[in-house]
Structures are given as structure tokens and as C-alpha cells.
Amino acid sequence: MLKGYNLVGQTESAEGDQYLKVFSTVSQHDLPEKFAVATAAEVDKAVAKAATAFLIYKNLPPVVKAEFLETIADEIMALGDELIQRAMLESGLPEARLVGERGRTTGQLKLFASVVREGSWVEAVIDTALPERKPLPRADLRKMNVPIGPVVVFGASNFPFAFSTLGGDTASALAAGNPVIVKAHASHLGTNELMAGAIHAAIKKCNLPDGVFSFVIGEGAVTGMQLVKHPGVKAVGFTGSYTAGMAIFKAAVNERETPIPVYAEMSSINPVLLLNEKLLQHGDTVATALAGSITLGVGQFCTNPGLLFLTESDAAENFIAKLISLLSAAPAATMLNAGICRSYYKNKKNITGQNGVTVLHEGEDASEDFKGSAALLAVSATDFISNPQLQNEIFGPASLIVKCKNETELQQAISSLHGQLTGTVFATNEDIQHFAGCINQLTEKVGRVVYNSVPTGVEVCHAMVHGGPFPATTDVRSTSVGADAIKRFVRPICLQDCPASFLPDALKNENPLHIMRKVNGVYTNESI
């Protein structure tokens, strides 16, 4: 039974008199539950509780944080089918996908638990004293990563579990030792409340301070902005639209006394290079893989392949014909919410109206049923290069083929690209050698280069980079998926001549945590 409250620390709170409802693209109606918009006072209270909790939580031993993350994962599973059913209703996503996404979400929490347990993520560096050094002695200097402070998380509608309330941003911020305040996503407020119940239970079981987690409900421009501008907030994680992401990013610099880092993952059209030999040898296989990737989840993935580069040839024409036939056979499917569906058709229309764009396939307009149908467009490299509008993201199952006359045009088209999460290369080894210059240039534009498979499907592991140059993200130095996402929410601190008994465990001579450290320039997990 959903209650429609905010969670201010571990207190259910609904002090305001404004409410939100969730529109379901499945039932095509507002769902009955009312969710209380947080008042400014409730937001303040959540941040104050986070600040108090921080001074305790940050200093708890790694094993406590690891067990907390694992308990959250268990509690998510304990929510059972209610979670899946609610998320289906709120997101329009099918059951199998949501069951899979739940697994990814608990797996993500467990990955960060393992990272915290292992402990080397603090990147301890020790330079021991050199009292006899001339002309001056060297002090004892010891450095490690420490948590940055309370983190605000804005989730995404397209991953109601893995990129929302208890998704990667929350998991990595908690793992680093920071309290989290979630701005609940208006598309899945029921799912959010259920998920918050799971972390609420975990906080109780692990006996952690009240303010380690809060969520608040409200409009991004009001409640969200209050959080972003709050002096007690030290960093922001965001996944969503370019417009919202940039508003947050700029507010964090311009409208605060103390600017804070914003990790916004915003907009990517994920270029794919389809090289000659590969198309000649395996054109049909590549077309099948790409058709699946373009339409997967009704194209509502940040890694959806929205741009296909090829050089003109018979093989390229065969590939295009195959892709058209596959996309034509894909049925329209329910999208995440009414706004995304509306934007899909609008943004697609904007691209088809641009100079030189031809429509190779366009499914029926099923927007009345909140369904998206696939589309394949084409344009010449010359038109593509001269028109940056063609790089605007169409969030949905549409892709634009850029036809290049030759390698020079291909290289020019690639160098005109904006920043991207991924760049995909379908190529034989011979192609890779031949097009090394193009691939080198593509690498400068992206956070992940995928060879001979599709960019959708982001593995949660140690080596993942889900990030990339602007406008894919606001911070090219970071990843929002994978173990290193934890590094976004830390800062380094150096202790100089700190008496041994007051050193944190990670910096003690004995290395009680048995972590990998750099000691006088040498990596070792030995004691000193």
C-alpha cells in the first residue's frame, strides 16, 4: 500500500498541500495514488539530517558500509513482485526487462560492496619521512580518498531501478561514505517509494544514522533546484535530458556561493562506423544486430545507436536494404511516459525536415497509444557536417545513416561529431588497420569504443566507462557505471606528520586493511 510521503531521514513526511500523480502509458490514465510534494522546510530538514549523518557515516569501517549495501540488495529482493508490477505500470517496460534490471541493480550494490570491502579504492599513497634529507628533511605524508559529503541524486525514467532511487549514483555515493538525498523521479513515484522502503529497512537493520538517506518529491525546477543550490549539498549525480542537466550544472556553478561538481549524463547519439570489408563479409549479421539495438527498449537507451556512418558501396546498399526490412517488421511499442513519446515524434519530425534528409523507413504514428515506431533516415556526409541540428538526440527507435563518398568524407564527418557515450566500430582487422585515422578520431569523441557488437547493454563491472565528452556528460573525467563511479564522490586529503595512533586504518604502517597502496612510489599491499 503506497502512502505518498517524502522520506526525510527515516521519517515519513507530508507537510505540504500539493500532490503529484503518475500517468501510466500502459493504463493510459493517471494512477490513483497521490504523492505529497516536499515543502522547502522538508527539503532543508533532509539536507540538515544528511550533514549530521555524514560526520558519523564517513568514519564507519568499510565492512559496515559493505554490509549496508548488501542489505539494501536483499531488501530490494524482499519487495518481491509488488515492485515489478508497480514499475511495469509506471514505466511501460515489460516484466522480463524489469526483472533483469532488478538483478542489475542488486548486482551493482554488491559490486560496490565488494569494492568497499576490498578497500583499495581509497588510493592510499604514503611517502615516509626522510629526516636526514639535505638541504631539508621530508615530512611524513600520507594521502587517501575520503567522501565528499551529502550527494543529491536525480534518477532517470528509462531505468526505474538501475539509474533511479537505489541505482548506480546512490550506490556509489553511499559506498564512498556519503549520505544521499534522492529527488524522486515524477514518472515512477510508486516505484521510488517501494525502493525507499528497502533502504529504510537496511538502515534500521544496520543501525545507521537517520540522515544517511532521504527522498523528496517535486518538480525539478523547484524542489530539484532547491537541493542543487543548498549549501549543505556537496555533489550531484543526474541522468536525464540535456536541458535539465545543463540547468543543474550551471546552477551549481553560478547560483551557489560554493560551486560543487555535477555529474550529469545527458545526451548521446552513439555513432556507429560500418566499415567496408565488414559489410561485405557480414552485412546481414551487422544489420540484424543493429536493428535489435535500435529498437531495444523502444530505443529508450542512452547508448541507442542513433547515427550510422558508412561509405557508399554495393555492400552498404545491401546492408541498408536489410536494415529497412528488419525495422519495418518491428512493431510499435509502449514508451516510458507521455512526455518522452511526444518528444520522440517531435524530434524525429524535426530531423526529417532538415535539409537533405531522406526517410528510408518510418513506422506509423502511434503516439495516441503512447507507442513509438521505428524509423530509419539518411543524409549525405556534406549535409551532415554542415548542420549541427542533425546531432540532436531523438530519444527513441530512430537512426540516421550518414552516407560518405569516401574515407576523407568519413573522417571529416567523424571530426564534426559532438561528444558521445559510445562509439561503435564494425570492422574486420583489415578495416581497423586501414581506417586507423578515423578510429583514432572517434576515440577522441567518446567514453567507450565498442568493436563488432552493439553499444546497448552496459556491463556493470570494474572496467566500464559510461561517460564521455560533453554533451554526453558534464564531466569527461568520470563514469556513472562501474566500480570507478565511486571516484566521483570523493576528494583526496593529505595528512602530514600525523601521529601514528591517529592515522586512519588505510594509512597505518601495519596496513590492517591489506589494501594496495603506493609507498614511496612503489605499489604494494605489504605493511611498512
Added chain:
Amino acid sequence: MLKGYNLVGQTESAEGDQYLKVFSTVSQHDLPEKFAVATAAEVDKAVAKAATAFLIYKNLPPVVKAEFLETIADEIMALGDELIQRAMLESGLPEARLVGERGRTTGQLKLFASVVREGSWVEAVIDTALPERKPLPRADLRKMNVPIGPVVVFGASNFPFAFSTLGGDTASALAAGNPVIVKAHASHLGTNELMAGAIHAAIKKCNLPDGVFSFVIGEGAVTGMQLVKHPGVKAVGFTGSYTAGMAIFKAAVNERETPIPVYAEMSSINPVLLLNEKLLQHGDTVATALAGSITLGVGQFCTNPGLLFLTESDAAENFIAKLISLLSAAPAATMLNAGICRSYYKNKKNITGQNGVTVLHEGEDASEDFKGSAALLAVSATDFISNPQLQNEIFGPASLIVKCKNETELQQAISSLHGQLTGTVFATNEDIQHFAGCINQLTEKVGRVVYNSVPTGVEVCHAMVHGGPFPATTDVRSTSVGADAIKRFVRPICLQDCPASFLPDALKNENPLHIMRKVNGVYTNESI
């Protein structure tokens, strides 16, 4: 013989018709040489050359970059006494200090050479493929740090070698594999030109691309801003004033199509906690150390201790008396440039005019001779907490004592602090235990905590953090001194299923660079 050119790539260039001269606080006149201000076209050319050089330089083997850095160090030494003499004239700094700073600068280049040679700074992470995994196989994923692209460096006047043309920002950016464009500091244009000669010679000897290094001359608001806003520039390193740093930081977010990271180190007053037992046992020693630190280099260090916290006691009074007598004996000394000297007296006057501030010692006004004299001021904790103006930096040999009635006031005063590079704790172990809450809170405000020695003197080593919360820097996650300064100028990239023969050395199974890597979650320098 100085020529007064810009260095656009390795071409001496002076296309404009505007010139700058350097005013010497030593000779108290303009020095005779004219330095040509760069035209907009020259700035463009420098960036274009850097972009071209980047695609080559980034892919050169580590050993080439290490040898380059070592050669620059050798070429600096080869400049001999001409460099020292010119820097003395331009900076007002004494010979011994500049000889020491030169050693630090060449040592810094060699440290980064050793970091690049060792190679683990790329933080290679490998998750090998799991083709049999259910429900889905895992791809082969390999991640590493790569250089971010052309970096612009703004040097500081107070370290004409170590934080300027070939200082830490330039050394770390080059080490990471990025070309550098220096905006020459107007206070030491001759020193800049000599230093540029050293890197010019190194580029020739190491046979590196032309655009790996450039410098341009001009006003920060014109030439500097053109660089910051240039689409070809990918990151900025800056050391200097709050006003200039913030102008750059905001321009990089608001006035570019593609925001870029700015590492500005700006303003810090470096609080010192003087705890009871320590003052009782060693008050005179502490006073002597602090008097030396306050007046060192005429107080012109970013780590100068500008704020001294103590709780009222007889020991505190004795300490203050001793500090007054030591500072009174310190002669006024020549400051770096006319602007800094003017600001010193102006900012000091602004603080002495604030509510509740008393003057314990104030040396003569020697501004006509461009000399700074020491000052010691005092204020109550209550007045300090209520007036943020008292946290404005006085760049020079002045310090403000904050007198707290008790531990509660001390804790409140500390929590009202802005972000700082350093926080110093003079304390016995008993004090540390007793004041653990205060020290915990101080730690949240700073990048480095120093125990029982002075904050001035920043060791260039692996474990240093020279950074801290805003306004000390614009990026609390970074350090501008020490080996990890290299991490500011990199971004991660992930290669998915990249054919083995096309992997960079750092990610090859064989681990030909013998670096420390994280393979399937385990740190190892073994091959796979």
C-alpha cells in the same frame, strides 16, 4: 638576450603592435625589454598547432615523454645564472630562494618523468570476457586513462619557476600526454622567455611535434580569455587570485559551447589550531616556527598561515607576546610586484577596519619601496564567526588571531571556515584526543592537515595534496602539486572487445609495460 616574442609552436612570433614591459620592485623601474602582445591570430595558431600535435604526442611511448621531461629539466639547468638573475630582477625574490625553487622545478619534472616511466598512473582496469556467462555473456572490457587534450596554463607570480611556464601544471599536463599553451605571466616575461627556451631546446632534441608547447603574451582578460574560450582547448590550470580564477572558471562553463575543467588554485588563509597543552609545553617554539612561516617569502605563499585559533589561557597570552616580539623584529622586505604590494596594504587595512579587530603589531608602511612589513591582528571568535569578510585573504606577512573562550566557540569558529588548502594543528597527543571533534571538522575544510609543523613548504612527492574545498580551489577532487596532479589532465576510456593486436600496451594481456593493473577485480602486475 631577450627578444620579446611569443612562441607559437616552435616559431618565434611577434605580429602585433602592442607591447608589455615588466616593472621591477627591485630596481623600482620598468625593465627595458619590450614584449609583444599576441594577436588573436597568433593565439588561434598556437591552439591549432596544439590540436595537431596532440594526435601524435598522445600516442608516443611513455619513455619518450619521460625523456622529454628530463631533457627539459637539464635545459633549465643549462640556462645557468642568467635565469636566476632575471628572475631576481622580475620577482624581487632573493637568489637562494630562486636557486632552491629551480631545484624544486627540475625535481618536479623528474618526478613526473618517473611517474610516466613507471606507467601505472594510467590506472588500467581489465575485465576479461566471460563467453559462457548466463543469462548473457560478458564482453572483454579494458579501461585506462588517456590525455584530455590541449591544456592552457596560467602561472603564478609568487613561484616564477615552480608554478609558472614550466611549473607543475605544465609538467603534469605534458606528462599525461597533452600539449600545453602557457599564458605568460606579465610579472616575469623575461623569466618566461628563458624558460620557454629550455623547452624549445628539449622539443628539438627529442624530435617532438612543433605544437607540443606554445606561450602567448597579453592581458588575462583578453589573451587569457581567448584561450579559455577557444574550442580547441580541453582543460585549464591556473594559480592566482580569486577574481581572476573565478572569471576563468565561469567562462569555461558559461561562455563555451563545450564546458571544460578548470583547476584554479585561488585563495586560502590556512587556519592554524593552537591547542592548550601544546602551547603550555612548547609555546615559544611554536611562536618561533609560526613567525618564520608568516614572514617567509614576505608572506607571499598560498599556504601562508593567516588565521590562528586559540582558546584563552595564560599560555595563549605568553604565546601571543612571543609572536608579537618576533614579528616586530622582522624587517620589511621587497614584494613580488607593485600590484601585490598595493593589495597587501589595502587588504590589511580592510581587515583592521572590521568590527572588533585589534592590532597587536603592525610594521611601518613601506609600500613606497614596494616592501611588505609584518602584522598581527586579533579578534574574538564571536566577531569572527559573524563576519565572513574576516576570511578574505591578505596576501602577505599578516595573520589574524581568533580568540575563543572555550572549546565550543573553537568548534563553531572552525565550522564557519571557508575551504582551505591547509589546516595546521599544533597539539600534543592528549590535545588531539581531547579536540578530536574540532580536528574532524577542520579536516572537512582543507586538503592537507599538518601536525606540529608549519603549512608553508609544499613537498613535491607522491602523497601531496595541494588542493582543497572552494574557494581554495575550484575543484576539491584535485591536487596541483605531487604525482597525482597528472590525473587532472586525463579522462578514462573503455575499449570493448578490441582485437588484441590493436590494444594499447597498457591494456595488452602480456602487460609489456609491467604496470600495476586491476584485472577482474584483483590488483596485479602480472600478465594475463
